[in-house]
Structures are given as structure tokens and as C-alpha cells.
Amino acid sequence: MNSRPNPPGADPLVRVSHLRLDIPVRGEPRRVLHDVSFEVGAGVALGLVGESGSGKSMTTRVLMRLLPHGAATDGDVLFDGTPVTGMDRRALRRYRSSEVAMVYQDPRAAINPVYTVGAFLTEALREQKVSRKEAEERAVALLREVGITDAPRRMRQYPHQLSGGLLQRVMIASAMLTKPRLLIADEPTTALDVTTQEEVMAILDEQRRERGLALVFITHDLDLAAAVTDRIAVMYAGTVLETAASANLHETALHPYTVGLLASRPSTVDVKRLWAIPGRPVSAFEAGPGCVFTERCPFAQDRCRAERPALRTVDDHQVACHRAEELRGRITYEADGHADHQHDEQTESV
Amino acid sequence: MSELLGVENLRKVFPVRASAGEPAGDLVAVDDVSFTLPPGGSLAVVGESGSGKTTVARMVVGLETPTAGRITLDGESREAARAGRGARKARARQIQMVFQDPYTSLDSRQTIEGAIEELLRAHFDWDAARRRERVAELLDQVGLDKRQGGARPRALSGGQRQRAAIARALALEPRLLILDEAVAALDVSVQAQIINLLTDLRAETGVAYLFISHDLGVVRQISDDCVVMHRGRVVEAGRTTAVLDDPQDAYTRRLLSAVPRPGWVPRRRATSGASV
Ligand SMILES: Nc1ncnc2c1ncn2[C@@H]1O[C@H](COP(=O)(O)OP(=O)(O)OP(=O)(O)O)[C@@H](O)[C@H]1O
Ligand SMILES: Nc1ncnc2c1ncn2[C@@H]1O[C@H](COP(=O)(O)OP(=O)(O)O)[C@@H](O)[C@H]1O
Ligand code: SF4
Ligand SMILES: [Mg+2]
Ligand SMILES: [Mg+2]
Numbered sequence: 046m047n048s049r050p051n052p053p054g055a056d057p058l059v060r061v062s063h064l065r066l067d068i069p070v071r072g073e074p075r076r077v078l079h080d081v082s083f084e085v086g087a088g089v090a091l092g093l094v095g096e097s098g099s100g101k102s103m104t105t106r107v108l109m110r111l112l113p114h115g116a117a118t119d120g121d122v123l124f125d126g127t128p129v130t131g132m133d134r135r136a137l138r139r140y141r142s143s144e145v146a147m148v149y150q151d152p153r154a155a156i157n158p159v160y161t162v163g164a165f166l167t168e169a170l171r172e173q174k175v176s177r178k179e180a181e182e183r184a185v186a187l188l189r190e191v192g193i194t195d196a197p198r199r200m201r202q203y204p205h206q207l208s209g210g211l212l213q214r215v216m217i218a219s220a221m222l223t224k225p226r227l228l229i230a231d232e233p234t235t236a237l238d239v240t241t242q243e244e245v246m247a248i249l250d251e252q253r254r255e256r257g258l259a260l261v262f263i264t265h266d267l268d269l270a271a272a273v274t275d276r277i278a279v280m281y282a283g284t285v286l287e288t289a290a291s292a293n294l295h296e297t298a299l300h301p302y303t304v305g306l307l308a309s310r311p312s313t314v315d316v317k318r319l320w321a322i323p324g325r326p327v328s329a330f331e332a333g334p335g336c337v338f339t340e341r342c343p344f345a346q347d348r349c350r351a352e353r354p355a356l357r358t359v360d361d362h363q364v365a366c367h368r369a370e371e372l373r374g375r376i377t378y379e380a381d382g383h384a385d386h387q388h389d390e391q392t393e394s395v
Numbered sequence: 396m397s398e399l400l401g402v403e404n405l406r407k408v409f410p411v412r413a414s415a416g417e418p419a420g421d422l423v424a425v426d427d428v429s430f431t432l433p434p435g436g437s438l439a440v441v442g443e444s445g446s447g448k449t450t451v452a453r454m455v456v457g458l459e460t461p462t463a464g465r466i467t468l469d470g471e472s473r474e475a476a477r478a479g480r481g482a483r484k485a486r487a488r489q490i491q492m493v494f495q496d497p498y499t500s501l502d503s504r505q506t507i508e509g510a511i512e513e514l515l516r517a518h519f520d521w522d523a524a525r526r527r528e529r530v531a532e533l534l535d536q537v538g539l540d541k542r543q544g545g546a547r548p549r550a551l552s553g554g555q556r557q558r559a560a561i562a563r564a565l566a567l568e569p570r571l572l573i574l575d576e577a578v579a580a581l582d583v584s585v586q587a588q589i590i591n592l593l594t595d596l597r598a599e600t601g602v603a604y605l606f607i608s609h610d611l612g613v614v615r616q617i618s619d620d621c622v623v624m625h626r627g628r629v630v631e632a633g634r635t636t637a638v639l640d641d642p643q644d645a646y647t648r649r650l651l652s653a654v655p656r657p658g659w660v661p662r663r664r665a666t667s668g669a670s671v
Pocket of ligand 4: 101102103
């Protein structure tokens with residue numbers, strides 16, 4: 046997809062650097078994000094990819110400043126140069142109501158079931174003193190834009206009368222109503238069938254291109270993210286391990302975790318024994334002092350266990366791995382042929 | 396070809412009560428579905444949500460009664476097995492099911508070992524030592540260690556719980572394992588482990604799979620044959636490689652083209668918004 050990088054020297058719309066987040070669990074602070082850094086330029090789509098619990102949703106909650114009570118953050122979250130963490134109530138309200146919008150995985154949980162689609166869509170506009178007639182016209186026009194042909198009828202319906210795919214389109218329309226500059230979509234298609242996912246993705250992509258929106262697109266599906274975003278940030282255990290251009294991620298992935306994820310995904314076009322990353326994903330608070338991926342990494346050395354690698358630039362990627370240069374282009378994962386599933390041995394060609 | 400499972404002209408109609416402006420009527424969940432599965436084979440049933448996959452599985456395992464059609468195991472119809480209690484018990488042993496959510500088949504108050512042990516006690520006249528040996532063998536087969544075997548389901552990760560559910564399902568040496576979206580909820584890296592495990596277990600034990608999934612990549616890895624369902628009907632059937640490499644039906648083609656892959660561009664269909 047064509048990326049629209051910022052003019053050199055300009056600040057990106059969103060800059061997250063060295064974000065850390067602790068949330069109290071039974072009175073004790075628990076580390077949820079270790080070190081999250083990424084940028085999103087105006088009009089650019091960033092894919093935030095990771096397995097469950099890696100901290101994707103928590104990152105978006107910091108971006109929206111919707112954090113649980115007692116949460117403590119460190120590091121910077123800048124929107125258009127302004128620290129989100131430092132906004133006063135008025136600035137925060139303006140930010141949430143007109144700069145950034147969100148689409149969630151489960152639209153049914155994000156919509157009030159007793160309101161009609163029409164009432165839901167016009168509510169925010171009515172609060173901004175837009176007349177009822179104009180609000181309704183804008184809502185209908187938007188529903189048509191997201192491919193809902195019988196919009197006036199849908200306006201009178203209740204959420205339970207709409208399928209998941211249609212409801213997600215309503216949510217996209219709703220997100221567009223306030224003309225935000227940043228859209229955050231947290232697994233918007235995970236609950237949908239692939240065919241419906243394709244439709245919803247196409248609409249999301251079309252809307253953000255036409256409007257020049259910045260998009261933070263969260264998913265656990267690396268192939269999906271690579272297809273619909275400009276850049277990808279791979280998260281693991283509350284840390285960004287690698288960022289890279291989406292278009293050639295498959296060929297250029299540097300981090301052993303990214304390469305492993307790509308090798309784990311079963312393909313529809315050929316059958317081969319999958320390379321399975323051993324063990325299970327760990328949470329941020331379980332990680333030791335070294336690299337968060339050490340326990341599962343076939344390339345781990347003493348240094349990896351002792352010292353946490355910082356995110357640094359290698360080629361046009363950013364990667365948090367001590368051995369990135371040394372391993373570049375040489376990680377080939379080959380699953381063993383026999384039935385030793387307890388500890389699938391990987392052979393490395395390094 | 397010898398046949399383990401035969402499904403002929405299966406049909407299931409659910410009555411639906413009137414609601415919110417919709418009149419009462421019948422919902423045809425499964426409509427004229429037929430397929431066969433050889434011993435040790437692996438047949439995938441694919442299709443989108445609501446296409447009738449789970450309903451087919453529930454009828455095969457006996458949780459739902461077909462409105463019409465016939466299900467046979469080793470050529471004998473399932474009704475015949477109702478005859479005697481002993482025969483029924485023996486029959487029940489032959490087909491086991493693994494669900495998307497392993498909690499469905501695991502008791503939260505029991506350790507994994509305890510649950511398997513109890514199952515063995517109910518079905519075999521073995522002494523404690525023999526049962527313990529079999530439990531250890533099963534845990535080893537699915538890649539769980541001693542500590543994980545002694546844990547309750549809540550103390551295990553999603554992947555470990557699914558391994559436990561598979562161990563339990565294999566305990567009675569079934570000839571047919573029905574897996575309903577059994578890897579769908581797992582993280583990619585863990586999903587790959589379970590797919591490899593299922594491949595190995597079939598090779599080791601000769602158990603057959605009826606593998607229900609909406610994920611064509613997973614289906615390609617796990618099945619020899621597949622049936623594609625759409626709105627309760629089979630729209631295409633054949634060898635999995637043939638169906639995925641050269642789909643004949645328009646709906647199968649649509650399913651395949653919607654799978655994200657490098658270079659994929661999502662497209663809107665002309666009929667957008669028509670469906671409820
Ligand atoms: N007990 C029931 N009573 C009424 N309708 C039912 C019942 N069970 C299933 N259905 C309906 O039958 C159809 C097929 O459902 P089924 O659960 O078999 O689909 P599926 O292919 O397994 O879908 P999914 O991928 O979402 O699991 C659906 O329309 C469903 O709502
Ligand atoms: N309210 C909360 N209190 C404490 N820990 C939480 C809370 N919400 C999420 N977490 C933890 O934070 C980590 C990241 O969660 P999340 O951002 O939801 O992951 P993802 O969206 O990538 O699946 C997980 O370990 C999760 O258990
Ligand atoms: S730093 Fe070491 S353990 Fe971490 S990914 Fe790189 S090689 Fe593996
Ligand atoms: Mg999440
Ligand atoms: Mg189902």
C-alpha cells in the first residue's frame with residue numbers, strides 16, 4: 046500500500062516513546078507495558094500486531110487516556126506534539142470527541158442496546174448543537190458511504206436486529222461522524238467471518254484513505270495487518286520488538302519472534318510441518334531482566350538473558366534484538382520431521 | 396474404500412418462535428448433507444458462521460437427533476446401537492469430541508490427571524497402577540509434564556488446556572475424534588503446536604478426525620478431504636488439496652479470496668448491505 050511519510054523534520058501525529066504502564070492488581074503494581082515505542086504519521090496506517098496479552102489493547106487505552114484507577118505511566122505519548130498524559134479536562138474532552146475515534150472488536154458491547162442506530166449515530170452531533178435534521182442527514186449519508194444501502198430503514202432499527210458485520214459498519218460510520226484525525230481499531234474484524242472481514246476491512250481502508258486519517262490497526266493476524274497497513278509494530282510481553290514496512294515484512298523480518306510468527310501460520314496453498322515457537326506467550330510481568338523473548342528464542346545467548354535489548358534502527362526496521370545484524374537473513378526455521386511434539390526441536394542454519 | 400463414519404442425506408430443522416416482527420417458522424440448519432470418512436482419515440467441514448457445521452457434529456456425536464437422514468458407524472446405523480446398555484457404552488467410547496473452549500470438556504474442580512483417571516475407572520476394569528500408567532502415557536502423548544497433569548484447568552494456559560482436553564478425549568481410544576474449532580481460540584504460535592500435535596497423534600494412534608473449522612489454512616494442514624458448507628448445504632466436496640487449489644463452486648472461491656495473504660487487497664462486494 047502506498048505510504049505517505051511525513052515531510053522530513055515534521056512531527057508525526059502520534060509519537061509514543063518508552064511507554065511503561067503499571068496497573069494495580071490486588072494492591073500491587075503489575076507491569077503491563079515495558080517499553081512501547083512507535084510513531085504514526087498523518088494519513089499513515091500502523092498495524093499493532095501481537096498474541097493475546099501482549100499489551101495491544103492497553104496501549105490503545107493509554108492513547109485514549111482511558112486507564113483503570115491507580116494506573117501509573119512513564120514515557121511519552123504525544124498527539125500532534127501535545128502530551129496526552131498532561132491534558133486538562135477540557136483538552137481531554139476535545140481530544141476524545143473530535144481528534145480520535147475508536148472501533149472495537151465487539152460492537153455489541155460498545156453500543157447501547159436500547160437506542161436505535163439513528164439515535165446512537167446522532168447523539169454526539171446533537172451534543173455539538175447540530176440540528177436534528179442535519180444530524181440525521183449526515184448519519185444517513187455516512188451509512189451509505191460504509192455500504193449500507195437501505196440506510197433510512199437501518200436508522201430505525203435496534204442493534205440486535207443487525208448482524209455483526211453490519212453493526213461494525215455502523216461503528217465505523219459513527220467513528221467518522223466527528224471527523225477525527227486518528228482512528229484506533231482494536232481487532233475490529235476478529236469476531237467476523239472471513240468474507241465479512243474482507244468487506245469491513247475494505248470499508249475501513251477506503252474511509253481512512255479518503256479522509257487522510259491516521260490509523261492504528263490492532264490485530265493478532267500478521268497477514269491481515271501486512272495487507273492493510275503501511276507499517277507494522279510487533280508486540281510481545283508489553284514491548285515492541287520490531288517495526289517495519291508492511292509491504293516487505295515477510296522477506297525482511299529481522300526479529301526471531303517476527304520470523305517465527307510468520308513461519309507458524311498455516312498456509313492455504315501448501316502443506317508443511319509448521320514451525321512452532323516453543324512454549325507459550327508470557328506476560329510483561331513474567332519477563333526476566335533480559336530480552337522478553339529469551340525463554341522461547343532458539344538463538345538466545347547469555348547476554349540475552351542478562352541484558353534487555355533496546356529498540357534500535359537496523360536497515361529500515363527498528364528491532365529489539367542483540368543479534369539482529371548477525372542473524373539478518375539467516376534465520377531459517379525448519380520443523381523436525383518426527384513426532385516429538387513435547388519440545389519441537391528447531392534447527393538453525395546459523 | 397472401507398468406511399468408519401457415513402452420513403447420508405442428513406437434515407436438521409429447528410422450530411423458531413415468533414420474535415420482534417418475525418413470524419414463527421422453521422429454520423433449516425442442515426439440509427441434505429452426505430459424506431463418508433475412512434478409518435484413520437481426516438475430513439474437514441468448512442464454512443462460515445451459522446452454516447451448520449456444529450449442528451452436523453452434534454448429530455454425529457448423538458447430542459442432537461436428525462430430522463431426517465442416516466448416520467452410520469462401521470456401516471451400522473446409530474439407532475441400532477441404542478439397543479443394549481453395554482453396546483451403547485461401547486459405542487459412546489468410539490466417538491469423542493473436543494470443543495473450541497476446553498473448559499467445556501474439563502471439570503474446573505478436578506486436576507487433569509484426576510479427570511482422566513475417573514474416565515478410565517468408569518470404562519475399564521483396571522487396577523490403579525494400570526490406570527496411572529495410562530494417564531502418564533496420555534499426558535506424555537499430548538506434551539504435558541507431571542506438574543501440568545496435576546494442575547486444575549484454571550492454572551494452565553489456553554494451549555495447555557487444549558492439550559488436556561485432547562488427552563481426555565483420547566483416553567478411551569476412540570476411533571473418531573470430532574474437533575469443533577478446536578484450535579480457533581489459540582494464539583498463532585500455540586496453534587501451530589496443537590496442529591502439529593494433532594498431525595502426530597493421528598499418525599501414532601490411527602484415530603480419525605472430523606475437523607470443523609472456518610480457517611482454510613488450518614484445514615489444509617489437518618485434513619485429507621473436505622466438505623464446504625453454505626447455509627446448511629454442501630456446496631463442494633473433495634480432496635482438500637483439490638478443493639483449495641482449484642475450487643469449483645463460487646462460494647468456495649469467495650471464501651478463499653477473502654483469506655488475507657501477502658499482496659491481498661480487501662474488496663467490497665456489489666451486494667454490500669443486502670444481508671441482515
Ligand atoms: N438449538 C438450536 N435451536 C435453534 N436454532 C439453532 C440451534 N442450534 C443451531 N441453530 C441454528 O442453526 C444454524 C446452524 O448453526 P451451527 O451452530 O451448526 O453453525 P456453525 O456452522 O457451527 O457456525 P459457527 O461457525 O458460528 O460455530 C444457525 O442458524 C443457528 O442459529
Ligand atoms: N484491568 C487490568 N488490570 C490488570 N492487568 C490487566 C488489565 N487489563 C489487562 N491487563 C493485563 O495487561 C496485559 C496486556 O493486556 P491487553 O492490552 O488487553 O493485551 P492484548 O490486547 O494484546 O491481548 C495482559 O497481561 C493482561 O492480563
Ligand atoms: S535478544 Fe537474544 S533472546 Fe532476544 S530475540 Fe534476540 S537472540 Fe533471541
Ligand atoms: Mg486486546
Ligand atoms: Mg459452530
